[in-house]
Amino acid sequence: MTDRAIATPPTAPTPLEPPALSPANQAVLTQLTRKDFVSDQEVRWCPGCGDYSILAQTQKVMPDFGYPKENIVFISGIGCSGRLPYYMNTYGFHSIHGRAPTLATGLKAARPDLMVWVITGDGDALSIGGNHVLHSMRRNVDIKLVMFNNRIYGLTKGQASPTSELGKRTKSTPDGTIDHPIMPLSVALAAEATFVARSVDTHTEHLQQTLERAGRHRGSAFTEVLQNCNIFNDGAWRSFTDREVRDDRMLVLEHGRPMLFGKDRDRGIRLRGLHPEVVQLGVDGVAEDDILVHDEHAEDPYLAFMLSRMFFPDFPVPVGVIRDVERPTHDELLSAQLAAAVEQRGEGDLEKLLNGGETWTVEPDDRP
């Protein structure tokens, strides 16, 4: 009997290059539709919840990646968002509060061939799981983290969250919260995330595009989805996301395009010293050339960080891809180290390992 070879998963395809498939399977794949990603479980969120839209857009974009659905895994923590994996007809793991990124890290390390999504909420990701978000991002673990942000704890029935605005009155903060809110995108950038984006539950087209970009990114993708909780925090983002005001109060980012907004695209963002300012084209000699041009691939994160700080009412709220840069992923580096170890030392020999170090032999003797 010899020691068994270690089962190795198929070579890691990346989200950018889906795994090679036989023509027959390819044909099946191309036929995949949104419906193939709908599980048999009854969806149970409150009627009117923003989660329905996020689920629908997620199911819609899944066929586009060219991944067989059995190679896609959704991992979640606790909260309303945590139920999403049950509704996806892929592999899914509803884990414990705040820890989904840790499971995803281990899974992705063990199985680089899988496409791993992490579904989380503002409390799950930034409060109890804050540490794990930081470290999964800095390691560039190849996970698509989608954070539903409704600025409230929904599942536990309405307490303040780390993104709740200062002074917010909730069940746990009847006199108003005294905790300064956290800026999720700033946190992601500070944690060295290689992909950072924001979208809105009700802006379905934009949300779809953003999720698709996140899915195609190789490495940590942090996507914040501004989402409404119509029971405990109705209208959380209404002041700038409503159809009537959104053109004037939101800034849709596009790579290589000037940061213009407004119904007539006549306002924009200009840099003044170290600060952004809102300017009006044609006023005081402001021309389109003065407007900042969005560069999501900029290696340095300074402008991306500036965008992550811009918020209503002082600024239009930026949505879209804020940053998208390339860096080796955690699983690539880990696999490379293993390959290098085999290269240098040969495939591990168990017999040799057990007999390593200083050994000696005891001969059979006749002593009593």
Next chain:
Amino acid sequence: MAERHLPTQELERVTIRFAGDSGDGMQLTGTQFTRTAAVFGNDISTLPDFPAEIRAPAGSLPGVSGFQLSFSSTDIHTPGDQPDVLVAMNPAALKANIGDLPAGGALIVNEDAFTPTNLHKVGYAENPLHDGTLSQYTVFPIPISSLNARSLDGLEMSNKQIDLTKNFFALGLMFWLYERSMDPTLRWIEDRFKARPVIAEANARALKAGYAFGETTEMFHTHYRVAPAHLPPGRYRNITGNEATALGFVAASRKSGRPIFYGSYPITPASDILHLLSGYKHFGVKTFQAEDEIAAIGSAIGASYGGALGMTGTSGPGIALKSEAIGLAVMVELPLVVIDVQRAGPSTGMPTKNEQADLLQVLFGRNSDSPVAVVAPATPGDCFDMAFEAVRIALTYMTPVIYLSDAFLATGAEPWLIPSVASLPEIGVENRTERAGFHPYDRDPKTLARPWAVPGTPGLEHRIGGLEKADVTGNVSYDPDNHHRMQLLRQAKIAGIANDIPELTVFGPQRGDLLILGWGSTYGSIRSAAERLQATGQSVAHAHLRHLNPFPRNLGTILSNYRRVLIPEINLGQLALLVRGRYLVDAISYDRVRGKPFRITEIVEAAEAALEGKTVS
């Protein structure tokens, strides 16, 4: 110089304790002596004892670091109750250890270190070398520092560097005294300091100088010989518990065809397992130094979910943090090995000191009824077998398994009979791939394990998680009867492992007056105590549990075969509580929690009291 011919005295067993400052290299000195004795063929057992501080102030009591080793021509189980020889490198080391040296014991001290300042630091009003307080010992005051410094004359080294080699002088002297070859250590020095020839030369010279001093001084009138031990034939190596643990896991990985994923956060005394495994990448071992204990276990669960052998290792405080995630693993029924190298607690406790007090924590330290399998190795070498066993149970039963080692096992060493790879059993484990009739919570009728269907398997897409599962389908369920059934099923699955583990064996009479029942690293002391009591004709038996959950199926019968049952533990009666609760046996608990292993004599005394129906407090 003519060689002196001193008489050689044959001894069966010798126990030496090296003690000095934590910067004096006492652990290294002890380890080198251990290796040499082991290679010579003695049976050995070691007890490193070091402070948690990296460098406590020099010469202070908290900074004293010790290493005790016992080597013998017979089969031994412990590093010895008391040293025969104490090597004290300074007054602090003397003060901290002299209480353990029996009258008539040999005391070798570095006389140079007995300066007024050093004496004052530890509260000696007079120099104990001169005031008669050590008259009951055979004292050998040797100016180790200055003799050593002289032997390094001409080497380009600072005084401080020179002083750092004095431990090798002491080691050389002990090699001479016990007729041990310097060769293994000289080879080690050459290899270790390859890049620094001056340091290598200095250490080698210091070692030889110590040896030569023994040979030439008139101080010692005899030297000693401990013959090789009568051990089962085969190839041996010297091994610590942490080393054996890491090897056991790699072997189990090979025998199951499952690559190891080890997620861990540094913590004493478990960190060495992470260090060792991270050097086995060419065995397909992936290690991950997580941001915290929770991430460490979370990543291991994620890896197991993906089909790897997910493992995480920590010590008691880390288990406290991992509790919620262990509960998750219980609910999702995935294989997982959780290593707990126990240390003295509660809270941060005494990080480098020994205790076996996490048994109830790992059994019950989670919300709800949350059964897991628990195994515990008995000796450093046994760590290999029980690590292998932990993996076998985890993969066969789709369950978390807790592997309870402790600080004494982790750092203690003994000769280990190296098994052949072919003699190790295969661990058969398959992933479910068959679509027809697949349900995530179907159960194997024999093991009650659910199928391991890993992502990437077409047609088996399913969702798992921490919410209660409906029997068979695995869907979320709040049905009261289903919850009751699932709790019973999870319990039955772990209880059923009893049919798949060896029955408990008894050392000594199969029926009699007293059974001493133990678990974990107390094995050596209890076994030695039982041997002593049996030698005096007492009806005393020893049984040692290596499976703590479930217990071996014959434990109840064994307990009923003795008039009394004594349970010595380095905790306040945890196994005793379980045995009393489970078997309604009026077991006598004997507990000592001093951060150290039991002395054999303590157990002998407790057993003698128990035989009379008394307890020893």
